[in-house]
Amino acid sequence: MLAAFLVCLSGASALSINNSELQGLSWSFTSDPSNDAASSSGTSYETFGMGSAIKNGFLYVVVQTNFPEAGGVGSDSYTSVTHFSPGDLYVNVGGSFQNGGGSIYGLATTTHANVVQQAYSGNWSTFQSGKLYQNAVFATGTFEQYQLAHPNYKPDDGDGNNRVNSYPTLLRGGNQVAGDISGVLYRAASNSNWAYEIIYKISLGALGLTGGSKDPLTQLFWVMECGNDGVEHFVKSGTDPVVPEPTTLALMVAGIGALAAKRRRA
Template sequence: MFKILASTALVALALGVAPHAKAAPVSLGDAYVGGNDHGYGDVIGTSVFDTTGATVTRSGTHLIVTIATNFAGAPGSAAAEGTTYGDLLLSANWSPTGAAPYTSDVYAAGDWTYAVKATGPNAGDIYRTDTGSVVMSTAPAGYIWRDGQATGWTGGTKVGDGSFTVGAGTLTFDFDASATGFLFGGTGFDFALSWAMSCANDAFQGQVGTGGGPNVPEPASVGLLLAALGGLAFARKRS
């Protein structure tokens, strides 16, 4: 038994993967305004809609995305003006229209390939946007909102479990990203994200990652891997 465990550990070392390794948090600032701001700029309405950034951490196959926003806890209150949380939308790459702060950028079909639910019984679970339809920004009659922005997805194919929690000034999506192709190595990740409340009075988007690209073992690592696999087979024969 000890030999099998030791060989398994050697395989992990050869691949440069530490079991349950956790990446250092990566921060993303708010450099996105988006189209149709109706002259208000980054935030339409009061400061309750202000979103200032996001922090992303990887733990095993899970990505933990924490959105910093004054809107946390606001739905249901008079300040939210009848609006609610939007889903976290994801894709491999981000290609907004124009240059920062992207004041002419609006949603186009195919922009987002995954959605992490923020409401309902499946809040926190991640879905592929291969079926269903996009949810566009809206607000109750009589209010101005940032129209033309995607704020959620209905339907889709579930590809992972997760959770959604509301903290003091934060919204946290913690979900299994193993089916997305956003992960590499033991702690690496790279993907684009979009989040906004249902009216998109402050839309937040950007690309975030650890750098380094997909993990490809070096020749020496490949040799270690082959040796480890050989040791594992030998240990099984002896057990």
């Protein structure tokens, strides 16, 4: 595996994601069908699944894919040869991109230095890799004929099967969350079924969440810029595995021990 890297950003604390902290997580996963990527480039545009876990006030998200951090070269509705970037993480607290509603956030995977500029009208903004943006606006996939190849593809993109690729791919606009501490790690995977894992780490407080049962349903979605193969996952209120902080765990153990001792004396 690649060594974890440190995301250093101006105006915010630096956040590292290291392999040791990931080893203690209990993940809830949603798998994505294999061999469903609409591409003539083999399996390089394939996604395999997405998972989430909660620990110490942070939401961790993992995307399993063959799509490299450097992006890929292919064709779309705009040009025969172009460069595609990895997508950004779409987060909707209390709604979904298919049905609307909710509070929309985006966590930038890259700075968008290599996006398909000609595919988008108006001004295009750059973003800070590893940072969280609220009131997020997303561009959609540039491979507009995707549903012609996969009319029954799941998850549905919510546009009524109108043959237009409506998956949220890249952040187009939004405001950086003040005081946010988040990060992203793109690493080689040890699993032979997929080549890479993209790890995101987001403060629950920045999303207005606590990790408890009263949190609204939160939709997570990821797809590369062209929109060839996406994966969707929901963080279910109070059901994702929650790993308590070490101090909390120690207090719990001490409390159980004291209760057991009291019962023995009774």
